[in-house]
Amino acid sequence: MNFESLHNHTKDSDGAQTHLEVLAAAEKLGYSVVAFTDHDLVIRPDRLELLRAYKGPVKWISGIEISSGAPSEVVEGGTLHVLGLFVDPTNPELVRHSQELEQSRLVRMEHFVTQLQGLGFTITIEDCLAQADESPVGSPHIVNAIASHPENQAVMDKLLEQMRLAGETDPEVKKRYDYMIKEGERQYPYVLFMKHGSFIPMPKAPSFGTLLDFDKTVAIIRGAGGVAILAHWFFNRETVSKELLEHLVEQKRIDGLETEVVNMISKRDISRDKEFLQKLARTYDLVETIGSDGHDEKDMAEFARSSAAEESIGQTELLITHNKPSLEWSNLAS
Ligand SMILES: [Zn+2]
Ligand SMILES: [Zn+2]
Secondary structure (H helix, E strand, O other): OOEEEEEEOOOOOOOOOOHHHHHHHHHHHOEEEEEEOOEOOOOOHHHHHHHHHOOOOOEEEEEEEEEEEOOOOOOOOOEEEEEEEOOOOOOHHHHHHHHHHHHHHHHHHHHHHHHHHHHOOOOOHHHHHHHHOOOOOOHHHHHHHHHOOOOHHHHHHHHHHHHHHHHOOOHHHHHHHHHHHHHOHHHHHHHHHHOOOOOOOOOOOHHHHHOOOHHHHHHHHHHOOOEEEEOOHHHOOOOOOHHHHHHHHHOOOOOEEEEEEOOOOOOOOOHHHHHHHHHHHHHOOOEEEEEOOEOOHHHHHHHHHOHHHHHHOOHHHHHHHHHOOOOOOEOOOO
């Protein structure tokens, strides 16, 4: 077994395992390659030292998953995730951007909390920080913080009912409402109020300026020696349409496309989107990557059991041949 996951998270962002725990699980589950792509975070120097000392069979790659703004063509904004694989984690510009993003997460959280309190939810900044447990705070932590107060269920029910009623006269709202119900409870907050495009729109946080426009994000990754991959486009379709994606790919404004992720929470049928992404990549000679987007050992096991794991074999070598990144920030050369 030689599974290769080019998208994994650790405790340093919103994962449950340390870097070495990820490698230990990888060994156990039959992975041969893992890329560390924490949200907006490069591998810290002390972690890098531990990774350099690791002498096991699994190959690791330094990476990052940067939260980015939309391409300049998109007027109404939105966010994207861009993976940077083989990045130099000491690159000053990348490190500086990563620090700015961390700072902006805090400002954003305060903004969210104020908005949510305005909607009637019981939630505090401390709740969110407690959920994040020393990781940078993200939307899932805020969602968990809401869920941690039983009295918030009534507020949630009220909003659900509001949206259902609005859907009776607005087919667009009804479509999104039905989608939300189909996707299950985890999607409720996002469709209802957590996003800029939600039923009750979340006003943009003042710090959103910190999110660079898509091309600038890609430039930072490339500047740090990385290969820039558009992560899980199928989760961000509302930001970039199929047509725009093809345009970006055609203009080589991205180096590759992630065609599939497999973990416990993002379970849904993406087979049609995957075909579309593969076709784009092949038409315009871009690399395709597959990752677990794993946040814990269960996710890693889920990936290992999937058909994607089988397909992932050999992708790292293809990427290296195609994009020729320096292998310095990995153990692939040793
Ligand atoms: Zn992501
Ligand atoms: Zn991810």
